[in-house]
Amino acid sequence: xxxxxxxxxxxxxxxxxxxxxxxxxxxxxxxxxxxxxxxxxxxxxxxxxxxxxxxxxxxxxxxxxxxxxxxxxxxxxxxxxxxxxxxxxxxxxxxxxxxxxxxxxxxxxxxxxxxxxxxxxxxxxxxxxxxxxxxxxxxxxxxxxxxxxxxxxxxxxxxxxxxxxxxxxxxxxxxxxxxxxxxxxxxxxxxxxxxxxxxxxxxxxxxxxxxxxxxxxxxxxxxxxxxxxxxxxxxxxxxxxxxxxxxxxxxxxxxxxxxxxxxxx
Amino acid sequence: xxxxxxxxxxxxxxxxxxxxxxxxxxxxxxxxxxxxxxxxxxxxxxxxxxxxxxxxxxxxxxxxxxxxxxxxxxxxxxxxxxxxxxxxxxxxxxxxxxxxxxxxxxxxxxxxxxxxxxxxxxxxxxxxxxxxxxxxxxxxxxxxxxxxxxxxxxxxxxxxxxxxxxxxxxxxxxxxxxxxxxxxxxxxxxxxxxxxxxxxxxxxxxxxxxxxxxxxxxxxxxxxxxxxxxxxxxxxxxxxxxxxxxxxxxxxxxxxxxxxxxxxxxxxxxxxxxxxxxxxxxxxxxxxxxxxxxxxxxxxxxxxxxxxxxxxxxxxxxxxxxxxxxxxxxxxxxxxxxx
Numbered sequence: 001x002x003x004x005x006x007x008x009x010x011x012x013x014x015x016x017x018x019x020x021x022x023x024x025x026x027x028x029x030x031x032x033x034x035x036x037x038x039x040x041x042x043x044x045x046x047x048x049x050x051x052x053x054x055x056x057x058x059x060x061x062x063x064x065x066x067x068x069x070x071x072x073x074x075x076x077x078x079x080x081x082x083x084x085x086x087x088x089x090x091x092x093x094x095x096x097x098x099x100x101x102x103x104x105x106x107x108x109x110x111x112x113x114x115x116x117x118x119x120x121x122x123x124x125x126x127x128x129x130x131x132x133x134x135x136x137x138x139x140x141x142x143x144x145x146x147x148x149x150x151x152x153x154x155x156x157x158x159x160x161x162x163x164x165x166x167x168x169x170x171x172x173x174x175x176x177x178x179x180x181x182x183x184x185x186x187x188x189x190x191x192x193x194x195x196x197x198x199x200x201x202x203x204x205x206x207x208x209x210x211x212x213x214x215x216x217x218x219x220x221x222x223x224x225x226x227x228x229x230x231x232x233x234x235x236x237x238x239x240x241x242x243x244x245x246x247x248x249x250x251x252x253x254x255x256x257x258x259x260x261x262x263x264x265x
Numbered sequence: 266x267x268x269x270x271x272x273x274x275x276x277x278x279x280x281x282x283x284x285x286x287x288x289x290x291x292x293x294x295x296x297x298x299x300x301x302x303x304x305x306x307x308x309x310x311x312x313x314x315x316x317x318x319x320x321x322x323x324x325x326x327x328x329x330x331x332x333x334x335x336x337x338x339x340x341x342x343x344x345x346x347x348x349x350x351x352x353x354x355x356x357x358x359x360x361x362x363x364x365x366x367x368x369x370x371x372x373x374x375x376x377x378x379x380x381x382x383x384x385x386x387x388x389x390x391x392x393x394x395x396x397x398x399x400x401x402x403x404x405x406x407x408x409x410x411x412x413x414x415x416x417x418x419x420x421x422x423x424x425x426x427x428x429x430x431x432x433x434x435x436x437x438x439x440x441x442x443x444x445x446x447x448x449x450x451x452x453x454x455x456x457x458x459x460x461x462x463x464x465x466x467x468x469x470x471x472x473x474x475x476x477x478x479x480x481x482x483x484x485x486x487x488x489x490x491x492x493x494x495x496x497x498x499x500x501x502x503x504x505x506x507x508x509x510x511x512x513x514x515x516x517x518x519x520x521x522x523x524x525x526x527x528x529x530x531x532x533x534x535x536x537x538x539x540x541x542x543x544x545x546x547x548x549x550x551x552x553x554x555x556x557x558x559x560x561x562x563x564x565x566x567x568x569x570x571x572x573x574x575x576x577x578x579x580x581x582x583x584x585x586x587x588x589x590x591x592x593x594x595x596x597x598x599x600x601x602x603x604x
Contacts, residue, residue, distance in 0.1 A: 155489045165438050167465040167493040212480040
């Protein structure tokens, strides 16, 4: 097993997975607490659109997905502000538009379907140096953001109105969180794929919400679970010769089930 | 220099102040709140004391004092509350207008609030609403509404469900834009940049938090009141503890907020407002989800807060029985205006 780690692509994948595994569940807590689950679907579909566009233009798919998600988020924010509509509802519209455009691009530009569908399950071991450092940079930024604004975020997660009346610029944080989520979803798609990114984002946060006894504990546990899933998933995937992303998702799902049953009983 | 007011503990001076009038006593009150002395064991020594000073001394819990120049009007107060007093010189009255303004009808709490207002030491800030009109989805909810509330005053706004009570509170908090009209909190107009800077002066207790399922402890909820304040972790903990003790909820500090009873949640939420140092408290249907016992306890706590901290309080409620128990000034909100 250790022999495999000595290969640069695998080592790169492991390093990113460990750091992202601990960092990305932070956005999972944001998604849960700010009721942004529909937004996540829009970002996943947006990432497929970005990936298809990048493949059509022979550009880097990770940056294509990242850019598309950023554009989508900016359009969503301005539209919801202008129309005074719920961003969650509008995101459903953008989700449909994204996936339809993605398939139009795939069809018109003869993008190999297999490569596009590769976005569904990620490609952990094909990270370029730029992608490697971008994912690590984003993970570190997430940690710093959470550490610096933990009190403001806690107030917003408790109640947006109360946060506002406590002097927290709630709407600024809301948009910052959406933006960070967009970046995280795009990065997570490259690592574990569109279909399995919840294993790194949502499941750790969900599990933590079942047993954490404070906000601080929830953030720490979500991060810890994410790290455990990432590391254990990586090594078990090598041990059993399985895809890393699926193994991570499977371990996260089994843990979720056990914690859920324990919580309910 | 001889101090105006000195307090001794076991013959050792622990507090002194040289200010005039009643200010040394108010400073002493703040000092005692931040220290854990048994007031009954302390000896207070003041240069001059009239009826007003006597009321403050008694209310702080002193049982012994020595006064340089004592007004005869102070003696009944000391004797009524069993304070042992001595003096150097006794006079019929001291030259202080405040003493003349305290009537026999005023009880100790009323006198205390009156003196705090006179000293400009009331936590509350005035609220003024002028011709406020608010529309939601094209429907006019508030129409040319006017309201004036002095610093440290309390008001209950009654009204049926959907009459616009919550809209009124949210407008005051700047959470809903007004079509026309102005709202002043102290000297700041709601919506301006200077108001935004001091936004935490208005504290909000809403109904929605009752349903929060997020894992957050009671102490963390109270600490939300300190969000944005650059203070040390130790100071943060101290402020939270102080606020929770004031609302008798400190024993709940490590418990999850969503596991608390309705009454406990309201105590914790009030502690959050105290921690925030809110000068205007806006309470939206605070008795929702409370049983009779919890309602009574909440009313007692609010009455206590109104006397001790004296913030300006605006409560909206349709709970007639509870409103009667509070016995505060009440206005009815109907057809978008107060009457």
